[in-house]
Amino acid sequence: GAGVSQSPRYKVAKRGQDVALRCDPISGHVSLFWYQQALGQGPEFLTYFQNEAQLDKSGLPSDRFFAERPEGSVSTLKIQRTQQEDSAVYLCASSPGQFDTEAFFGQGTRLTVV
Amino acid sequence: KQEVTQIPAALSVPEGENLVLNCSFTDSAIYNLQWFRQDPGKGLTSLLLIQSSQREQTSGRLNASLDKSSGRSTLYIAASQPGDSATYLCAVMDSNYQLIWGAGTKLIIKP
Numbered sequence: 001g002a003g004v005s006q007s008p009r010y011k012v013a014k015r016g017q018d019v020a021l022r023c024d025p026i027s028g029h030v031s032l033f034w035y036q037q038a039l040g041q042g043p044e045f046l047t048y049f050q051n052e053a054q055l056d057k058s059g060l061p062s063d064r065f066f067a068e069r070p071e072g073s074v075s076t077l078k079i080q081r082t083q084q085e086d087s088a089v090y091l092c093a094s095s096p097g098q099f100d101t102e103a104f105f106g107q108g109t110r111l112t113v114v
Numbered sequence: 115k116q117e118v119t120q121i122p123a124a125l126s127v128p129e130g131e132n133l134v135l136n137c138s139f140t141d142s143a144i145y146n147l148q149w150f151r152q153d154p155g156k157g158l159t160s161l162l163l164i165q166s167s168q169r170e171q172t173s174g175r176l177n178a179s180l181d182k183s184s185g186r187s188t189l190y191i192a193a194s195q196p197g198d199s200a201t202y203l204c205a206v207m208d209s210n211y212q213l214i215w216g217a218g219t220k221l222i223i224k225p
Contacts, residue, residue, distance in 0.1 A: 042215030105157035
């Protein structure tokens with residue numbers, strides 16, 4: 001596709017359930033980022049991939065959060081044993097180069113934990 | 115620790131007016147600063163990217179300035195239109211190559 005695609009657009013999970021969020025970056029983009037955006041706040045960095053290598057995962061809030069990009073294209077963000085505080089919009093972005101090039105964002109996945 | 119602040123949090127102006135959105139950051143060691151637009155239910159759209167060596171960028175009715183030494187950036191929107199209504203976010207890329215975000219300014223342009 002022409003842009004970054006995320007699925008599902010909306011996800012409602014019961015507390016304690018595991019969820020998996022998918023990101024399809026723009027084809028050929030080297031860098032992929034995941035962000036978490038709480039209501040009324042700016043996005044918060046979660047993790048960064050350069051191709052298949054996860055170079056920075058310092059923003060992942062707990063060991064319940066796990067991200068992968070095994071073939072350097074599609075990425076999955078997995079949250080285990082979801083908690084109410086995990087409710088947020090999860091944004092994925094990709095960029096053609098490393099670090100300092102323009103980032104293109106997907107529409108996000110809105111996760112609600114009930 | 116880098117912190118980004120955007121003022122005002124919300125702004126409502128009549129159509130046709132020129133307006134300025136402000137962004138400040140605490141650490142001048144940045145690689146670049148970007149302004150984004152966020153529409154409800156949609157992702158973020160990059161508007162302008164200013165490298166740390168630059169002082170301004172222009173795209174159509176938008177002009178963004180950067181004063182790295184004072185930790186400030188402004189986004190100037192000329193001749194505002196109702197379609198400009200959105201939340202505008204600024205983000206700086208810090209020395210660790212992470213984007214640090216402001217909370218955004220919600221802009222409403224009244225027809």
